[in-house]
Amino acid sequence: GAGVSQSPRYKVAKRGQDVALRCDPISGHVSLFWYQQALGQGPEFLTYFQNEAQLDKSGLPSDRFFAERPEGSVSTLKIQRTQQEDSAVYLCASSPYGRGARYEQYFGPGTRLTVT
Amino acid sequence: AQSVTQLGSHVSVSEGALVLLRCNYSSSVPPYLFWYVQYPNQGLQLLLKYTTGATLVKGINGFEAEFKKSETSFHLTKPSAHMSDAAEYFCAVSGGGNNDMRFGAGTRLTVKP
Numbered sequence: 001g002a003g004v005s006q007s008p009r010y011k012v013a014k015r016g017q018d019v020a021l022r023c024d025p026i027s028g029h030v031s032l033f034w035y036q037q038a039l040g041q042g043p044e045f046l047t048y049f050q051n052e053a054q055l056d057k058s059g060l061p062s063d064r065f066f067a068e069r070p071e072g073s074v075s076t077l078k079i080q081r082t083q084q085e086d087s088a089v090y091l092c093a094s095s096p097y098g099r100g101a102r103y104e105q106y107f108g109p110g111t112r113l114t115v116t
Numbered sequence: 117a118q119s120v121t122q123l124g125s126h127v128s129v130s131e132g133a134l135v136l137l138r139c140n141y142s143s144s145v146p147p148y149l150f151w152y153v154q155y156p157n158q159g160l161q162l163l164l165k166y167t168t169g170a171t172l173v174k175g176i177n178g179f180e181a182e183f184k185k186s187e188t189s190f191h192l193t194k195p196s197a198h199m200s201d202a203a204e205y206f207c208a209v210s211g212g213g214n215n216d217m218r219f220g221a222g223t224r225l226t227v228k229p
Contacts, residue, residue, distance in 0.1 A: 033216075040221070041221055041222070042206050043219045045215075045218070048216065056215035058216070059216060091159060093159075100210070100214055100215035100216075101148075101210035104150070106162075107159030109157065109159045
């Protein structure tokens with residue numbers, strides 16, 4: 001019964017290392033979103049995919065952040081040369097519809113990234 | 117641009133008491149409004165949503181919210197709190213052609229026995 005899954009659930013990286021976070025959305029879902037949730041805060045939008053097309057990456061905080069969804073299903077968020085301020089929970093969400101964020105999103109459990 | 121303000125980062129109620137979590141939004145277009153709940157180490161789960169139509173929206177677990185355009189509010193209520201309601205609650209807004217959903221900072225609900 002598959003909900004949205006994310007891996008790894010926890011990641012510790014040394015400053016300067018590259019990391020890759022994986023999201024498996026619900027099968028058939030058209031839309032996929034990535035969010036960054038800092039401690040004690042609400043999720044902040046990073047990027048949006050409609051199928052394989054990245055339609056919005058306005059929330060990516062720097063060019064060290066890169067996301068892809070090459071076949072319109074699994075997505076990877078990559079962070080290069082990690083910094084301490086990148087420490088957060090990274091949430092992935094999917095939706096069966098296109099047209100952005102108008103509809104309910106189904107969230108994964110998140111990946112907690114700690115940069116030391 | 118859209119934004120959400122949740123009044124009160126922490127709310128504490130007694131079991132059986134009314135739950136009221138406040139949310140005010142700002143939007144230049146007709147908003148789509150959502151309440152999500154987050155339990156520890158879990159993703160967000162939708163409680164309820166308002167898109168169009170009836171302004172009183174009922175959700176899961178006995179929660180409901182009322183969209184009040186004149187007050188730009190979408191407060192979440194539950195008549196009688198249960199211990200299992202203890203969690204973090206997030207109000208969110210989207211709308212127009214936006215691809216992003218804007219979340220409030222969250223309200224942590226504690227339920228005392």
